[in-house]
Amino acid sequence: MTGIALRVLRFHKGGFLASFAGLFLGALIVVGCGGLLETGIRADAPPQRMAAAPIVVTGDQRYHGTVEELIFPERARLDAALTAKIGAVPGVAAVVPDVSFPAALASHGAVTGHNWASARLAPHRLAQGAAPSGPGQIVLGEDLAERAGLRTGGRVELLVNGAAERFQIVGLAAGTGDVFVAGTEAGRLAGRPGKIDSVGVLLARGADAGGVARAVESAVGATAAGAGPAVLTGDDRGRAEDPGLIEGTDDLIPLAAAFGSLAALAMVFVVAGTVGLSIRQRERETALLRAVGATPGQLRRMILAETMILAVAATALACWPAPWFGQWLLKAFVHGGVVSDAVAFRSGAFPLIAGAGLALTAALGAAFMAAHQAARTRPAEALAEAALQRRWFSVVRLVLGVLCLGGGAALAVGTAGSDGPDAGGVATPAALVWTIAFGLLGPVLARAINAALTRPVRALSGLAGELATANARARTARLTTAVMPVMLATGLALSLTYLQTTQSDGNRRAFEQAQRADLVLTSAAGGVPLDAVETVRNVPGVAAATARIPSRGFVEPATAPAPSGGGDGGEEEESAGPQPTELALQGITPQGADRTTAYRAATGALTALKGDTVALPTRYATGHRLGDTIAMRLGDGTRTRLRLVATVDARRGYETALVPAALLAPHTGTGLVPQILISADPGTDRTALSAALTSIGHPGLQLTDRHGLAAAQQDQDQTQATMAWLVLAVVVGYAVISLVNTQALATAERRREFGLMRLVGATRRQILRMMAVEASLVAAAGIALGLLIAAFTLIPAGLSVLGSAVPGGPPWILTAIVAAALGLTILTTLAATRITLRGGPGSTG
Known part of the structure; x- marks a missing residue:
């Protein structure tokens, strides 16, 4: 029947071209999604700023010991003293600490600052001038200097860590748009003296990278269970540059799976329809074959052979442009801010084989559906069936349809x-x-x-x-x-x-x-210090002011997994027992919160949010009473125990836990207050109030209303x-x-x-x-x-x-x-x- 199938393909080009087009497009989407799935699983991000370091040590962003992989949203930082331990490991030629911080040029927008020593890891070289060696000195990237019209010897104002600081430009660095300051200055400007983001490890000549990496893990206390810092090699080093990379690539896995499933489903319907129409175009031929003695199995094999010949050809052809299609999808997600642009597209043999297999399986299923009707016609009815379609449904199809309705x-x-x-x-x-x-x-x-x-x-x-x-x-x-x-x-x-x-x-x-606030105060300097809330509260015309620091955290079960990542260290075992609950966190100053937010205490009082306390959504407080101690992880992985002082009602799925702003701020990226919510007194002149608020003594202040x-x-x-x-x-x-x-x-x-x-x-x-x-x-x-x-x-x-x-x-x-x-x-x-x-x-x- 295969020979007949090949000859039939020559004489019914229209129907088979339609089937071929549907198969090709479906296989293209499915195989391309397979590459996207592999990209999400591998999460490769080739390092850029740390490319010269074969080994990178950084804080572990993964919440270990959980069934579902959870990621700490805030960077887990390291003690600067860790560099001495790493430097003492045999085979290590040098250790280079990396400290990064967000900043903004007063007139040219956001930039990223680093300690000058980390330029060695890129590597970046001086194009002009000298390296920064003390306070008040800065090196600009050549690209940035050109855009801003700045040059060596000039001065620049940098908005950083909630303040404005002036620096002398002592040099320009080639191949970057970032800024660099002296090592001690970087820690101060980041707001975390004594803390570093990562450590780049340079190897001695002839040293084995794998052996040194294992020795570094032992030196810093890293374990397979996830306790201690993360020691990264290969493309994994890119995770040290962008902690949000893990979470972003994790989103690709269900996205690619859902995308491919939708495409495969569409493919089954499309191919079943076009193959079915193609078969009906030659009903008389099929009827004649049945009338002269062709068995149902032979007809079924002929139709399946026709479809699979087309499917194999279409899928093989689709496998060639599929990686480019997958790359295009990834670029679209990057452009939309879904994943980091550091993620490298990876499409090896697995997505090609799996995607092609799924496409062929979909085609086979569609062909079987189309062949079933033609194959089950009795010889005596074949010619009449060709003229008038009397059989149009089956019990098997009905049962499957009802089962799917139940699903x-x-x-x-x-x-x-x-x-x-x-x-x-x-x-x-x-x-x-x-x-x-x-x-x-x-x-x-x-x-x-x-x-x-x-x-x-x-x-x-x-x-x-x-x-x-x-x-x-x-x-x-x-x-x-x-x-x-x-x-x-x-x-x-x-x-x-x-x-x-x-x-x-x-x-x-x-x-x-x-939201109940009339105005929101923000700063181009990354935020404002917490004491600015009190300053704002005392401005004439302000009825209430509240800090708002958004983050995410985890409520640990009574038998919580051992600490990891940014926590206290120690041994950790995989747990299949009660799992932590992820929920939104918001740091607030309770005074005035009733005027600026919609949060209302169902039990307890929000005014009690002081020190190590928490107000949980009612659903997550089940089983606890006011005054109980709640074990939690903050956004950087730090483990803490907070006293429950209130519960808050909220819409299911949109709940937020409230903690004091002073408790949460040190565990966020900047340590500052990104927003101050303000309610104005009735009848206040908004123009005068805006002018007063933006001149309270902090740089880069910006005011917007609720609509903004x-x-x-x-x-x-x-x-x-x-x-x-x-x-x-x-x-x-x-x-x-x-x-x-x-x-x-x-x-x-x-x-x-x-x-x-x-x-x-x-x-x-x-x-x-x-x-x-x-x-x-x-x-x-x-x-x-x-x-x-x-x-x-x-x-x-x-x-x-x-x-x-x-x-x-x-x-x-x-x-x-x-x-x-x-x-x-x-x-x-x-x-x-x-x-x-x-x-x-x-x-x-």
């Missing part, structure tokens, strides 16, 4: 019961399951929708409607094949789009409900939106291509039918009207099924995120998607019909 219902319940921010992670697979269910039950549902529309269509379109509904009723399999891509495109577009807008609305509502703060929050939400819109664009774009492909092929295979209609007197216009009505029926059925998929996906998500069955987002999105599906279906069908009707009745037939 979709279970996931819908899970979505409705999940935390708001997590609802999208459950709703996306729910959309997949609902799509599969409706795809399996497509013939039943399409027939039911067609029956419901028969009378209105006949009433509105006369004879064209009579012919169109009769065709749809007689050719259920063809109708279903045409409906499926419309359903797929509409359902995925509506589900993915409104999932994103719903999540964005949920974040916006949670943010707005938590909300806009900044929306910019942060846009990072997550980038992922969703990119997935939407690629997967729905593929579904739309399949829609056009399938409609064109479904129309072209009716050449004989159109020819017969022309011979009995039908005009081109009448056939076009009939096809326009048929296309409208197909679009209506597909859109109705797509709306059902979207409804079953979005209603639970809306209940979880917004507390409403109505999803967030503007109504015009629904209108645009429905109009696009309807327009594409009708236009594609009419265009294909016009092409098929070219020539006279004899040539058409």
